[in-house]
Amino acid sequence: MSYTGLMVALVAALLLTGGPVFRTATIDVSPPELLPLGGYTSRGDSVMQAGGDPLLARAVVFEDGGERIALVSLDALTIPESLVSAVKMQIPEGVGLLLVATHTHSAPDSQMLNERMTFKVPGIAGFSRRWLDWYSQKIASCVNAALSSEARDASTLRLSSVSVSANRGRREGTVPIKTATFLLMNGTPLLTTYAAHATVFGDERKTTSGDWPSAVASQLGGIVLPGAIGDASPDSPSKDPMVNIGAIVEKMRAGLSASVPAPLFERHQGVSFVTVPIALGKPVPHPAFATEFGAPSPLDQVLVGRFAPTESTLTLVRIGSLVLVGVPGEPTSDIGRKVQALGANLGFPNTVVVSHANGWIGYVLEPEDYDRGGYEAALSFHGRETSQRVIVAAEAGLKKLAQPTLLTATR
Numbered sequence: 001m002s003y004t005g006l007m008v009a010l011v012a013a014l015l016l017t018g019g020p021v022f023r024t025a026t027i028d029v030s031p032p033e034l035l036p037l038g039g040y041t042s043r044g045d046s047v048m049q050a051g052g053d054p055l056l057a058r059a060v061v062f063e064d065g066g067e068r069i070a071l072v073s074l075d076a077l078t079i080p081e082s083l084v085s086a087v088k089m090q091i092p093e094g095v096g097l098l099l100v101a102t103h104t105h106s107a108p109d110s111q112m113l114n115e116r117m118t119f120k121v122p123g124i125a126g127f128s129r130r131w132l133d134w135y136s137q138k139i140a141s142c143v144n145a146a147l148s149s150e151a152r153d154a155s156t157l158r159l160s161s162v163s164v165s166a167n168r169g170r171r172e173g174t175v176p177i178k179t180a181t182f183l184l185m186n187g188t189p190l191l192t193t194y195a196a197h198a199t200v201f202g203d204e205r206k207t208t209s210g211d212w213p214s215a216v217a218s219q220l221g222g223i224v225l226p227g228a229i230g231d232a233s234p235d236s237p238s239k240d241p242m243v244n245i246g247a248i249v250e251k252m253r254a255g256l257s258a259s260v261p262a263p264l265f266e267r268h269q270g271v272s273f274v275t276v277p278i279a280l281g282k283p284v285p286h287p288a289f290a291t292e293f294g295a296p297s298p299l300d301q302v303l304v305g306r307f308a309p310t311e312s313t314l315t316l317v318r319i320g321s322l323v324l325v326g327v328p329g330e331p332t333s334d335i336g337r338k339v340q341a342l343g344a345n346l347g348f349p350n351t352v353v354v355s356h357a358n359g360w361i362g363y364v365l366e367p368e369d370y371d372r373g374g375y376e377a378a379l380s381f382h383g384r385e386t387s388q389r390v391i392v393a394a395e396a397g398l399k400k401l402a403q404p405t406l407l408t409a410t411r
Contacts, residue, residue: 019064019268020062020063020153020155020270020319021063021064022060022154022190022346024149025142026056026057026058026059027057027145028055029055029057029075030052031134034049035108035122035372036112036125037402038076038077038105038110038111039103039104039106039107039113040354041122043123043127043203045122047161048206048208049206052106052208052294053207055104055208055214057072057074057142058142058217058223059071060191060223063271064269064271067270067271068092068147068270069097069271069273069317070091070095070097070098070143070147071317072099073100073217073224073225074100075101075102076104077100077103077107078102078111078356078360079328079358079360080330081114081309081312081358082113082132083099083132083136086140087139089143090144091147095143097358098315098324098358099139100326100357101226102211102213103198103210103226103229103355104198104210104211105197105198105203105205106201106207106208106209108125109124109206110219112125112126113132114127114307116227116308117307119307121293122172122294138355140146148279152185155265157183157184157263158183158264159184159262159263160181160261161179161182161259162180162182162255162257162258162259162329163180164179164194164251164254165235167194167232167234168232168234169231169333169357170197170231170232171231175333176195176232177195177227177228177232179194180192180194180252180256181194182256189256190221190222191222192217192222192225193225193324193354194227194290195226195227195228195336198210198213199233200212200234200244202241212244212245215249220253222393225357226354226355227336228331228353229330229355230332230376232333238366262321264322265321266321271318272316273315274315274316274400276394276397277312277313277314278313278314279395280309280312280361280382280386281382281383281389282310284301284383285301286373286377286378286380286383287373288377289379304381308361308382309360311394312329312359313328313358313359314393314397315328315357315358316394316400316401321348322350323343323350323351323398325339325352325394325398326358327354327356327359327394328356328357328361329355329356329362330362330363331364331386332366334366335366335387335390343398348398348401361382362380362382363386364386367387367388370383370384370386371384
């Protein structure tokens with residue numbers, strides 16, 4: 001080994017034994033064929049048009065004290081549980097995985113990757129083993145590439161949160177969470193979280209796009225994870241989607257410039273990974289399901305019973321003073337605030353809810369939102385108490401993080 005190679009190896013070894021490190025990787029997950037786009041059933045069963053923007057999987061792996069945690073941002077609509085399982089089988093055992101969809105509505109329909117989607121619903125793609133294998137191999141290769149990439153010192157990372165006016169409520173009276181959280185490396189984002197659907201492009205878009213999250217990631221850096229987006233849309237005042245996406249990027253850039261970063265590992269050292277089961281209960285169709293999807297009872301019961309998962313988990317990741325609470329669905333702003341308050345009460349003031357994480361149980365609504373009905377309620381599959389069950393799981397996970405002796409991660 002050359003002198004230079006020896007010094008690089010020594011530095012890497014010191015990093016691995018001397019404190020937290022991080023590694024990154026990015027891979028193109030644009031499909032080699034034209035597939036149905038997901039998110040808007042109004043597109044019907046038509047496939048996407050050629051061209052469009054690249055779709056990416058972006059990974060950041062944190063390592064400390066034998067703990068390895070992979071955060072993956074995927075340009076996709078949702079994360080089916082079968083995709084999570086398939087990826088885990090192709091990465092090293094013991095690596096904690098937080099696989100998150102950006103929720104772009106201009107990517108192939110991820111229901112193709114859902115093993116339960118074995119029946120036909122107009123405008124929604126059916127399960128394909130071939131594409132589950134293809135996507136899981138791509139995502140796993142991104143994680144594995146990150147695991148083998150150069151280790152960089154994480155002790156100098158900084159954290160900042162700032163209000164950014166780039167979203168709006170989906171319903172009258174909704175007050176979305178406007179806080180953007182940045183994890184920074186030398187002033188450049190390594191991770192950004194923000195609450196807004198990736199729906200700047202509407203159903204008229206027939207080619208691929210990562211929507212605003214991909215633009216923010218490409219132009220500012222790092223990965224972008226969606227926050228509590230169940231009732232939050234992007235601020236899109238212009239009729240030109242590209243103008244709106246550019247405005248969101250500039251608002252994020254301005255927020256970043258105005259933020260006051262603090263050391264990430266100043267008080268809370270290390271990284272931790274915890275999963276907690278959610279007591280979902282039996283899937284039950286909301287009355288609005290029949291109206292939205294033309295499936296009268298008892299067909300609605302059959303479809304929801306086959307489509308909706310019967311079990312799911314909450315995934316929590318602590319990186320220094322930042323705690324990410326990964327919800328396998330689309331929680332509303334009020335639920336996000338309740339989880340943040342739980343975290344603050346347990347000594348984690350920088351608690352952030354991340355949606356579309358390691359699964360998809362549909363919309364997670366407060367009981368009054370569930371009772372009000374509408375599109376979101378139609379896609380809430382486990383009854384009006386689902387939000388409380390998620391909050392109970394979040395509290396249990398946060399308590400585990402607060403008491404290291406209780407950390408019994410299951411992956």
